[in-house]
Amino acid sequence: MRIERRLHQPRWLSVAVPIGSLGVAFLGVAIVLAATGHEPIKTFRELIDAAFIADGALSASLTTATPLLFTGLAAAVAFRIRLFNIGGEGQLYFGAIGAAAAALLLNGQSTFVLIVAMCVSGAASGAAWALIPGLLRAYLSTNEIITSLMLNYVAGLLLNYLIFDSQSYWRDTSSPEAKVFPQGKTLPTEADWPTSMLGSVVIPLGFLLAIALAGVLWVLYSRTRFGFEAQVIGDSPRAAQYAGMSTRRKILAVMCLSGAIAGIGGASQDGDFRHQLDARGLQQPGYGYSGIVVAALARYNPFAVVLVALLLGGLQNAGYTLQGPDFPSGLTGVMQGMILFAALGGELLVRYRFRFGWSARRAAAAEAAR
Amino acid sequence: MNNSILVVVLASAVAYGTPLLYAALGELLAERAGVLNLGVEGMMLVGAVMGFWAVQRIGGPAGVVLPLAITVAALAGAVVALIHAFLVITLRANQIVSGLALTIFAGAAGLSSYLGNDLHLADAPAKYSLASVNAFGLDDLPIVGPIVFGQSWLVYASWVCVVAVGLYLSRTRPGLNLRAVGESPAAADAMGIDVIAYRYAHTVAGGVFAGVGGACFSLALTPQWVDGLTGGAGWIAIALVIFAFWRADLCLVGAYLFGAFQALPFTLQAREVRIAPTEVYQSLPYVMTIVVLVLVSSVGAKRRLGAPGALGVPYVREER
Numbered sequence: 001m002r003i004e005r006r007l008h009q010p011r012w013l014s015v016a017v018p019i020g021s022l023g024v025a026f027l028g029v030a031i032v033l034a035a036t037g038h039e040p041i042k043t044f045r046e047l048i049d050a051a052f053i054a055d056g057a058l059s060a061s062l063t064t065a066t067p068l069l070f071t072g073l074a075a076a077v078a079f080r081i082r083l084f085n086i087g088g089e090g091q092l093y094f095g096a097i098g099a100a101a102a103a104l105l106l107n108g109q110s111t112f113v114l115i116v117a118m119c120v121s122g123a124a125s126g127a128a129w130a131l132i133p134g135l136l137r138a139y140l141s142t143n144e145i146i147t148s149l150m151l152n153y154v155a156g157l158l159l160n161y162l163i164f165d166s167q168s169y170w171r172d173t174s175s176p177e178a179k180v181f182p183q184g185k186t187l188p189t190e191a192d193w194p195t196s197m198l199g200s201v202v203i204p205l206g207f208l209l210a211i212a213l214a215g216v217l218w219v220l221y222s223r224t225r226f227g228f229e230a231q232v233i234g235d236s237p238r239a240a241q242y243a244g245m246s247t248r249r250k251i252l253a254v255m256c257l258s259g260a261i262a263g264i265g266g267a268s269q270d271g272d273f274r275h276q277l278d279a280r281g282l283q284q285p286g287y288g289y290s291g292i293v294v295a296a297l298a299r300y301n302p303f304a305v306v307l308v309a310l311l312l313g314g315l316q317n318a319g320y321t322l323q324g325p326d327f328p329s330g331l332t333g334v335m336q337g338m339i340l341f342a343a344l345g346g347e348l349l350v351r352y353r354f355r356f357g358w359s360a361r362r363a364a365a366a367e368a369a370r
Numbered sequence: 371m372n373n374s375i376l377v378v379v380l381a382s383a384v385a386y387g388t389p390l391l392y393a394a395l396g397e398l399l400a401e402r403a404g405v406l407n408l409g410v411e412g413m414m415l416v417g418a419v420m421g422f423w424a425v426q427r428i429g430g431p432a433g434v435v436l437p438l439a440i441t442v443a444a445l446a447g448a449v450v451a452l453i454h455a456f457l458v459i460t461l462r463a464n465q466i467v468s469g470l471a472l473t474i475f476a477g478a479a480g481l482s483s484y485l486g487n488d489l490h491l492a493d494a495p496a497k498y499s500l501a502s503v504n505a506f507g508l509d510d511l512p513i514v515g516p517i518v519f520g521q522s523w524l525v526y527a528s529w530v531c532v533v534a535v536g537l538y539l540s541r542t543r544p545g546l547n548l549r550a551v552g553e554s555p556a557a558a559d560a561m562g563i564d565v566i567a568y569r570y571a572h573t574v575a576g577g578v579f580a581g582v583g584g585a586c587f588s589l590a591l592t593p594q595w596v597d598g599l600t601g602g603a604g605w606i607a608i609a610l611v612i613f614a615f616w617r618a619d620l621c622l623v624g625a626y627l628f629g630a631f632q633a634l635p636f637t638l639q640a641r642e643v644r645i646a647p648t649e650v651y652q653s654l655p656y657v658m659t660i661v662v663l664v665l666v667s668s669v670g671a672k673r674r675l676g677a678p679g680a681l682g683v684p685y686v687r688e689e690r
Contacts, residue, residue, distance in 0.1 A: 004688070032481075036488050084466055136660070142667040145408065145466070146609045150656040153602055161649040286479050293474060296467050330483030337475020341453065344463040344471065 003352050004363065017349050018297070021342035028338040029331075043327065050321040051314030059202040060321070063273060064285070065313025067092065069210040070265025071291025072298065072305040077217055078258040079292075080300040081234030083251060087133060087148030089288025090155030091126040091259040095266025097162065098125025100170055100184065100277040103191035103270065114191045115205070118267045126263020127256040129155065134255030138248040144255075156283050163279035170277040184277035193271035206268030213261065214302035221302075230254055262288065290316065293336045297343050312336060379630060379637050381516040384525060387629025389414070389586035389600070391528050393607035394614065394621045395535050396579025400451075401611060402539065403572035404552040404680040406465045409454050409472025410580050411604025413447045415482035417581025418588040420446035422595045423489050425496050432498040440524075440585050447581020448574045450476050455573040459566060462684040478598030491595040499593035500524055522590050524582075529622075531579075536618035548572060552678030555685040565685050580604065602656065603632075609659045613666050615676030627662075631655040 030040035051061055071088040078085035099122035106117050132151060136142040162168040164182045172178040172185045193205040221227035233240040233250050240247060265287070274281055294312055298304035319332035355363050393410050400407045407413075421443030428435050454472050457463040476482055486492055500522040502509070509520035538545040550558040551568045559565050587599050606628055614620035635651035638644075 032484075036484075079467075086470065136664055140664055140668045142660075142664050143609075143612065146605060146612075146663060147660050149605050150602070150609075150659050153656045154653045157649040157653045161647055165647050165649060289474055289479075292470055296471070328484050328487035330480055330485070330487055333474055333477065333480025334484055337471055337480055340467075340471035341457060341475065344457050344468055345461050347463060348461045 003354055006351060006353050009350055013350050017346040018343065020349075021346035022339060024345070025335070025339040025342035028342065029335050032334055032338075033331075038326065046322055046327070047315065047318045050318035056200075057314075057317070057321075059200075061310070061314040061317040062201065062203060062207055063313075064317040064320075065309045066204050066207045066210060066268055066272065067265050067285075067287040068290055068294050068313050068316070069207065069214075069306060069309040070268065071262055071287050072294030072309050073210065073214060073217060073291075073302060074258045074262035074265070075292045075295035076298060076300040076302060076305055077221075077261065078254055079295055080221065081230045081250070081254055083137070083234070083254055083258075084145045085130060085133065085148050085255060085258045086145060086292060087130060087151050087259070087288070088262040088265075088291045089286065090148075090152035091129050091262035092266040092269070092288055093155040093159050093282055094129040094259075095122035095126040095263025096269050096274075096277060096282055097159070097170070097266070098122045098263065099267030099270045100187060103187040104169065104185060107188045107190075109190065111190045111192075111194070114188070115193060115271065118191065118271055119209075119264050122263040122265075122267030122270075123260035124263070126266060127260040130255045130259020130262070131252065134252045134259075137255070138251040152288065159277070159279040159282065163277060172276070184279070187270060187275050191271055192275060193268070195272075204268070204272040206265075206272040209264065209268065211306055213264070214306055217302040226253075262291075285316065290336060293340050296340055312339075375637065375641060375643075377513055377516055379633055381520065382633035382637060383626050383630035384517060384521055385591060385629070386632040387625035387627075388521075388525050388528050389583040389591070389603055390607050390610055390628055390632075391621060391625035392531070392583035392586065393580045393604055394610040394625060395528075395531055395618060396447075396576035396583070397608055397611045398614070398616060398618060398621060399535065399548075399572045399579070400576035401616060401681055402548055402552045402678055403569045404555060404678055404683065404685070405455070405458060405569050405573045405576075406469065406682045407451065407454050407472070407573060407576055408466060408469025408608065409450065409476065409604075410576075410607050411478075411600060411602065412473040412476030412480065412482070413450045413577050413580035414584035414587070414600045414604045414607075415478065415598065416450050416476045416485070417443035417447040417584030418599060419482045419485045419489075419491065419584075419595060421581070421585035422491055422496060422588040423485070425498055425589060426491065426494065436498055436500060436589065439589060440582060443581040443585035443589075444578040445581070447577040447579070447584065449577070450481075451574050451577025451580070454577075455570050458684060459569045459573070462686060465682050465684075473604070483597050486595050486597060492597070494594065496589060496593040498589075500590040524586055524590055532618050532622050539618065549678075552680055555680050555683075559685075559687060565687075569685070580607075583607070606655060606659050609663050612677075613662055615666075616678065617676065624662075628655060628659065631658045 033040040033043055050057055052058060071092060074088045099118035102117040102121035103114055106114055129151065133144045133148040136147055137144040162170050163184055167173055170184050172183050195205065196203045229245045230250050233245060233247050237247060269282060290312060294305055294308045298308045315335055316332050323329050393414055397407060397410055421439045424439035424442040425435055428438055454468055457468045458465045474480055502520045502522050505519040509515045539549065547563045548568055551563060551565050555565045584600060588595055592599055610621060610624045610628060613624045631654045634654060638651055639648060
């Protein structure tokens with residue numbers, strides 16, 4: 001057998017490989033399931049039913065797909081230029097904090113004003129939190145992977161502090177039971193983001209916003225000077241330096257952009273789904289980490305992020321619905337990991353070609369003759 | 371005197387630093403071979419859950435069960451590391467993405483949690499845990515007693531590991547080969563060193579150490595199974611390797627420094643010292659990791675002091 005680099009990559013491969021990888025991943029999950037005494041086929045059938053087919057399943061899947069779409073886009077813009085921002089989780093919390101503050105502050109304004117204010121405030125808060133690892137990376141070349149990850153824990157602790165351990169602006173202290181069971185203040189009803197219907201499927205506003213954002217990002221990366229320079233910096237920092245591109249400013253800009261997208265994801269959590277600063281509910285699902293899986297599977301392409309977010313959102317939603325003895329929690333992470341492993345392995349098939357037996361010998365002979 | 375807060379914090383700094391030390395030594399070996407493994411957190415958690423499972427399910431006296439449990443944890447870590455090794459060494463996948471995938475696959479919402487649930491491990495304390503031993507009967511010595519002589523044997527074993535890894539890297543033939551593989555795999559290959567075998571072996575060794583580090587949590591520190599009980603220790607261990615300039619002896623120093631930050635919230639809570647909200651103490655390990663990384667990188671990263679030259683780069687013989 002010989003492995004050689006492909007000189008040009010056929011188009012059909014970029015469709016066939018992801019689908020094949022998905023098949024391999026589910027085979028891997030089936031092995032884990034069978035090894036721990038579950039029936040893989042039955043579990044998969046239940047899974048697909050709960051994710052996409054049952055009554056209301058699609059609407060529920062969109063609820064989990066929406067935050068994944070935001071965090072997936074956030075990871076994709078940064079990873080694409082090899083800026084490994086894994087702080088999407090914390091930036092989403094900050095977006096939620098900022099958006100909730102705006103909604104509480106502007107109580108009484110119209111829904112439109114509130115939506116705009118929540119998005120702006122959420123984006124700004126997420127960007128500010130992302131700026132910390134961005135600045136450290138740009139000016140002190142500190143590894144952004146570790147700093148952005150550490151800040152996720154800090155942001156989570158801040159959420160806990162605001163809701164459980166202080167009399168903060170966000171915490172509901174109006175009634176005696178709210179003092180015993182701490183929770184966030186309910187946002188004004190004008191801050192409930194409107195939904196639209198497609199048949200019987202409820203589409204949250206955040207989902208539409210995120211799709212629009214995906215379009216904007218695609219234009220930014222493929223049609224503007226900014227996007228071009230950012231990619232050059234990602235692919236070859238030295239070439240960018242010789243061409244006179246400002247690496248530092250690009251790092252800061254992309255980091256802020258990434259944080260802002262995750263921050264709007266946090267705003268959508270407040271406006272679309274939770275209607276309060278929900279400290280526990282935001283931390284439990286790990287949207288930021290799943291967003292990395294989404295981005296990597298989509299190979300950092302914004303439109304592919306939409307599709308992958310729908311798929312993984314469906315699986316995550318099914319995981320919540322089915323959670324129980326037949327479907328232990330943690331299986332969602334196992335599936336996500338397996339899918340990503342398979343996709344990473346599949347990458348090899350796109351980049352290299354395998355020759356076996358006779359064909360390999362002929363290629364070796366051709367090379368020897370050269 | 372041995373009850374004074376400083377001695378208690380220092381003694382628990384050693385205890386809490388030990389899992390960091392094991393994980394960092396493992397990551398050090400993998401990175402010296404040129405393989406960056408960001409899946410340490412995942413490997414630790416799987417080690418923790420499997421070690422705990424072994425203690426609960428294997429019958430026998432503590433003296434037999436506990437070493438067996440540590441072995442199970444080490445093997446579990448090795449198996450998880452093997453996935454990363456296969457992806458990045460054989461399939462030449464991006465090491466950063468593969469490592470992140472490993473943590474998502476195995477970590478707090480993944481395989482470790484799946485196993486913990488499916489094997490019904492939560493909500494029961496460990497049948498046996500690694501208690502502190504009284505080494506040479508000296509644990510009531512003032513100050514050094516609790517810090518040095520009153521630890522569990524995992525702590526003493528970790529000291530042996532530090533010396534062993536340090537000597538291995540600097541004084542043995544395979545250690546020298548390993549460094550060559552990490553610095554310049556093409557040159558190592560030309561010398562006749564099997565680059566692929568070295569990378570596999572040391573990535574898997576990293577998994578063994580991370581598994582033992584995880585077991586420190588579930589068998590000694592906590593000692594029970596809680597989802598995500600390592601709380602980011604695997605990531606701190608990765609930072610620790612950078613802090614230690616890829617040297618085993620400095621890993622020890624760094625581990626106890628970070629161990630102190632991890633131990634401080636618990637000690638202060640136990641003593642009901644309340645100068646700031648608990649969240650401030652709890653965020654200390656994470657904030658200090660960032661601070662230390664910033665200090666180290668402003669000193670060393672300009673020239674990547676100590677970092678193996680080929681760290682994170684796949685080796686493809688045909689494209690030398």
